[in-house]
Amino acid sequence: MVGVPTAIAILAFEPPHGATALLALLLLAAAAAGFREPTPLWYIERGWAVLLAGGFAVSTALAPTRPILDRSLLTVAIAGATVAAMGAVRPELLVGLDWQVADQFERTLARYDFGWLGGPPAEAAVRQFAALWQALYPAMLVLASVSALAVTVYLLGRVRGEESALPPLGRFRFSEHLVWVLAAGLVLVALPVGAWADRAGGNIVTVMGGLYVLRGTAVLVWLGASVISSGWIIAAWTLAALVLYPVTMGATLVVGVSDTWLDLRSRLGVAGNKE
Known part of the structure; x- marks a missing residue:
């Protein structure tokens, strides 16, 4: 998901220099690894990477000055719409995709011996967690795709020689209107509509939750850089955040959602640029 979009973007938008063209070809060659004995998931993974590459080229051509996240979300939307259109024409494709993912989970779990972990109770707990993860794999794919596009x-x-190819994390934010996407996901989860609504809502909430956790992290990073001058204190806070990650995740989510209305960085003295 990194190599193919990067290679296509270099070939589409960069001058045809020998070094950049060679880099693009090397990235495509790396993405083609395993072509001699491809599995169905091999084709699925590369197919999604190709859709991301095409979507990124379109989004960059249409809105080259838009923030990175906006272009990434548009890219994922284009790729997802393409998959949905293919599924509408041939529903068995989506059924087969879901089956392949489920089979991958099952084969992974079959490699482990749960006896030393506690036997059947431990296996049941792990399988329950795996079932949740399996239901949310579209959301995980979206978040992974957005990260890969960054x-x-x-x-x-870096190919263009830019020193700051990405803006600082402390300036990360996105459109406040996306909070309504989070609200729509929560409504789908809460309403007794059916299993499809639960799964769609869960995936929407997971994607938006991940983005708001990142936004909350950006607020905390900006606050830490503005208030704390000691590197040791920053390192201690970072270590504590990693150790207490369940609390940290919840706190950063609350901060990220709150920043939608409160604009904490502006209220505390500095207005962050959207990126």
């Missing part, structure tokens, strides 16, 4: 933007910037 790496793509960084690599493109």
Whole structure:
């Protein structure tokens, strides 16, 4: 998801220099690893990467000055709409995709011996967690794709010789209107509509939750950089955040959602640029 979009973007938007063209070809060659004995998931992974590459080229051509996250979300929307259209024409494709993912989870779990973990109770708990993870794999794919496209933007910037290919984390924010997407996901989860609504809502909430956790982290990073001058104190707070990650995740989520209305960085003295 990094190599293919980066290679296509270099070939589409960069001058045809030998070094950059060679880099693009090397990235495509790395993405083609395993072509001699491809599995169905091999084709699925590369197919999604190709859709991301095409969507990123379109979004960059249409809105080259838009923030990175806006272009990344548009890219994922284009790729997702393409998959949905293919599924509408051939529903068995989406059924087969879901089956392949479920089979991958099952084969992964089959490698482990749960006896030393506590036997059947431990296995039941792990399988319950795996079932949740399996239901949310579209959301995980969206978040992974957005992250991969950020790496793509960084690599493109380095190819162009930009010193700051990505803006500082402390300036990260996105459109306040996306909070309504989070609200729609919560409504789908809460309403007794059916299993499809639960899964769709859960995936929407997971994606938006991940983005708001990142936004909350950006607020805390900006606050720490503005208030704390000692590197040791920052390191101690970072270590505590990692150790107490369940509390940290909840706190950063609350901060991220609150920043939608309160604009904490502006209220505390500095207005962050949207990125």
